[in-house]
Amino acid sequence: MGIIVQKFGGTSVGSAERIMHVANRVIQEKQRGNQVVVVVSAMGKSTDQLVDLAGKITSKPSKRELDMLLTTGEQVTISLLALALMEKGYEAISYTGWQAGIETEEQHGNARITNINPEKIKTELDRGKIVVVAGFQGATKDGQITTLGRGGSDTTAVAFAAALEADKCDIYTDVTGVFTTDPRVVKNARKLAAISYDEMLELANLGAGVLHPRAVEFAKNYKIPLEVRSSMEDERGTIVEEETSMEENLIVKGIAFEDQVTRVSVIGLPNELTTLSTIFSTLASHGLNVDIIIQSTTNDKKTIISFSIKTSDLDETISILEQEKSSLKYEKIESESNLAKVSIVGSGMVSNPGVAARMFSVLADNGIDVKMVSTSEIKVSTVISGEQMVTAVDALHSTFELSKEAAQV
Amino acid sequence: MGIIVQKFGGTSVGSAERIMHVANRVIQEKQRGNQVVVVVSAMGKSTDQLVDLAGKITSKPSKRELDMLLTTGEQVTISLLALALMEKGYEAISYTGWQAGIETEEQHGNARITNINPEKIKTELDRGKIVVVAGFQGATKDGQITTLGRGGSDTTAVAFAAALEADKCDIYTDVTGVFTTDPRVVKNARKLAAISYDEMLELANLGAGVLHPRAVEFAKNYKIPLEVRSSMEDERGTIVEEETSMEENLIVKGIAFEDQVTRVSVIGLPNELTTLSTIFSTLASHGLNVDIIIQSTTNDKKTIISFSIKTSDLDETISILEQEKSSLKYEKIESESNLAKVSIVGSGMVSNPGVAARMFSVLADNGIDVKMVSTSEIKVSTVISGEQMVTAVDALHSTFELSKEAAQV
Structure with missing residues (x-):
């Protein structure tokens, strides 16, 4: 009781x-x-x-x-x-x-x-x-x-x-629980018996859409075990909790993906301390969410900042950057739309080097060009062509053996 | 301001x-x-x-x-x-x-x-x-x-x-204001420029339906002038306030009426002090609203209590009274449905004796049998046959000259 x-x-x-x-x-x-x-x-x-x-x-x-x-x-x-x-x-x-x-x-x-x-x-x-x-x-x-x-x-x-x-x-x-990836897209997608808060957070942020990240954060902070389950069917769902005793041998737990991604590059920025904060504070103050951010500096001390946004935010983003041109002093803006983000998530990655490398070779084997990369301890995200999104998800799902039941279950 | x-x-x-x-x-x-x-x-x-x-x-x-x-x-x-x-x-x-x-x-x-x-x-x-x-x-x-x-x-x-x-x-x-009677029934019904709280209270209680009696009571207690007016049209409505300087020469201000009235008579009750309270407390505890109540005692010391209710409450009323037969010790219950209540309202009645008598003669002249009567200082209510309701309202409206504008207006 x-x-x-x-x-x-x-x-x-x-x-x-x-x-x-x-x-x-x-x-x-x-x-x-x-x-x-x-x-x-x-x-x-x-x-x-x-x-x-x-x-x-x-x-x-x-x-x-x-x-x-x-x-x-x-x-x-x-x-x-x-x-x-x-x-x-x-x-x-x-x-x-x-x-x-x-x-x-x-x-x-x-x-x-x-x-x-x-x-x-x-x-x-x-x-x-x-x-x-x-x-x-x-x-x-x-x-x-x-x-x-x-x-x-x-x-x-x-x-x-x-x-x-x-x-x-x-x-x-x-839905009946948290899946290795979207079952509407990958037919071998499998329901997970358990997942950790951190993994769920990455999946939630990546658009898996079953649980809101704020709720997962709250549950993690107060160590409340969650179960995601169906209101229509009686079967067990997916437990979200601190220790995932089951399935721990799985390095990659799930694959998240979303399309309608656009990459924006601001080229030829002067190498100043405030550049990054100016760009992203300005965009944030207009309610524009930026996802992956990459900064690189070229030989001539000019900086390129690339970031990914939702395609629907492109026009507003460009217009804001153009208003700030005099203060930012960049040379030009480039953008590429029709992109997708595909991410692998799993807390086993921390102790398993080479997971990112394996992801990149699977993508290369399938002729998929990686345009942006972002990593965390338990996640690797890539931005690729939108047309190749499903191919990439399928290939990764099978490479990381996500459709197999974990040994202990 | x-x-x-x-x-x-x-x-x-x-x-x-x-x-x-x-x-x-x-x-x-x-x-x-x-x-x-x-x-x-x-x-x-x-x-x-x-x-x-x-x-x-x-x-x-x-x-x-x-x-x-x-x-x-x-x-x-x-x-x-x-x-x-x-x-x-x-x-x-x-x-x-x-x-x-x-x-x-x-x-x-x-x-x-x-x-x-x-x-x-x-x-x-x-x-x-x-x-x-x-x-x-x-x-x-x-x-x-x-x-x-x-x-x-x-x-x-x-x-x-x-x-x-x-x-x-x-x-x-x-609606555009408070009328002398329901304009859907009497085509000469006229909008009043002003009416007193008490008159409005009687009209509201009698089913005129424009303003709720509780609201009128509240307004009267705090002396808040009300205006009842149309949200669609721009014309002035009816002022409800303490002193009605206009139209004060009108003895009768309005006529209220409702059908679906039933009279119930409990016949042959012993002449005991608690009889009235027993009957009406019991009905009230079942949420039944009784309107007019008349008590009369016959030569053989037996009492008849008659009251009017909504016709839709008849079955429940009878069933409750039958359950109480042993304690009430009455001889029989009679009821008559298809009745209507017609009331004249006006604060001028207090200082004008004979208004009730004039009402009864108008009804008699039109062949209308009065089955119950109830009076207050500013109101006379009669219960008559439902079929004769409109005839009665028409006759009273014209007798008391309600379609005429008041002299001072």
Whole structure:
């Protein structure tokens, strides 16, 4: 007997019928003798519908008012799920983010949780109630409603698991777990039984999309074991935790990839200390996310800075750099679109030299030109031609034997 | 320059286009130099849609969870109206009921306001902002979300007008004002320029439906002048206030009526002190509303109690009375359905004896049998056959010369 936090995403609660189904899932856990806190997202496409409604009124909505609007989505779900649990004979009570004690900074649209006061929820759990909490939302100290940004409901669930010292946090979603790579692209992709927080973080950041990086970070910091599993099927999911005893013999755990990548090169920059910070602070202040950054200096003491961005950000990026031309004093800007990023991730890399080299030779063997490289202790990312992305992922998946079950499993 | 509270009902804010139109109305008032607080209801049929959604999950929803669900409706409207005002270049900020400082008792579904703390709103008004507040909702001292029940948005508006010592509270609705009777039934029905709180209270209680009685009571207690007016048209509405200097020569101010009335008679009751209280406490405890009550004692010391109810409550009423037969010791129950209630209302009646008599003779002249009568200082109600309702209203409207403009106007 312990405390379990469960999180159900928008698809899982997309209709009254599905909410009844989710109620059964929650009750199963309660019947095992656990205290259960359930975190839910807005129903199906309801958030999109609210955004569309605001779009009929203004093209540049105030973020405060947008938060006011969007947080109604989860509020609808919590009340319906509480009603479903009661209808099935269980005591339940719902709480919005502010009622649940989720305090955030005053950063509308993308607030970070600054504090959680779980006393009210503890009291209700001790009274035997199932507690249903609205994901994705909180409030500032002075009661302004905020949202946590993308993946916010995952973050809410993990944050509560931490605050309540829960035994486990189950993330129910529309896939059955974390895969070695996207199963829609590589048919041999295999579900992992376990993965470490760091590996999951790299995969999450690389766009694997199952769990939000902020939620994984939170879980890592507070050592909350996560399980990513399907709300529709009963099979076990993927455990995300500190020690992955199983599958540890796998050097590479997964392959992440994304297309619509563009490389931008700023050529002929003077070799000044402030150049790097000027470029990237300026881009960041316009909300442009830069991914891989490479700097090289040529013989004539001129510097080239290359970085990768989403292709959709190209026009804005170029225009900002051109505005800064007089202060940056570069010679010219070049860009190349239709690129893709392919990354291998695995904590076994640290103790296995030569993994990057093996990756590069697989790519070379397949006639794939590597245009940018970035490495971390547990990851190697390459930028290649978008047309060759699937070939690269297939070849790497088979080279690193990801479709094989690990020996101990 | 003063403070004006405006309230817009669900039809007035039923779509993005209508919300833009409402924004114009609000801005007009702001441009006159006033500080403006706007109270809004949920958009169009959205409350009904939420109730339907809950109905798919349970037939007996918890009132707490239903409040959680329904209050999202107004929260959507406040954010959209604030966005619309900003889009038109005005500073605006939205508040839910709990944010706006509306404290209620813990009576989910039908809470009364216990306190209003308008400091936050005053501050924002002084900063030049238009403040948009969610009607119909509040929160208990410990932060449970509650709703104020039917007509709750009217009550919110009037309560804020009182708390802010507003100069005026404008109730925008889908009719152009308060009429002498329902203009859909009597074609000569005339819009009143002014009406007193007490008259409005009687008309509201009698089903005229434009303003909720609780809101009128509140306005009367705090002497807030109300104006009932159309959100679509620019014409003046009806002023509701203490002194109605205009039209004071009218003895009868309006005629209210409703059908689907049933008379129930409990016959042969022993003449005991507790009989009345037993019957009506029992019915009240089942949530059954009794309207007119008449008691008469016959020669043999047996008592007859007759009362009127909504026809839809008849089966439950009979069944409850039958369960209590052994304690009440009555002989039999009779009932008559297909009845209607027709009432004349006017504060001039107090000083004009014979108004009731004149009403009865008009009804008699038209061959209408009066089955029950109830009177107050400013009202006479009669229960008659439902088929004769329109004839009665027409005859009374013309007898009391309600289609004529008052001399002073």
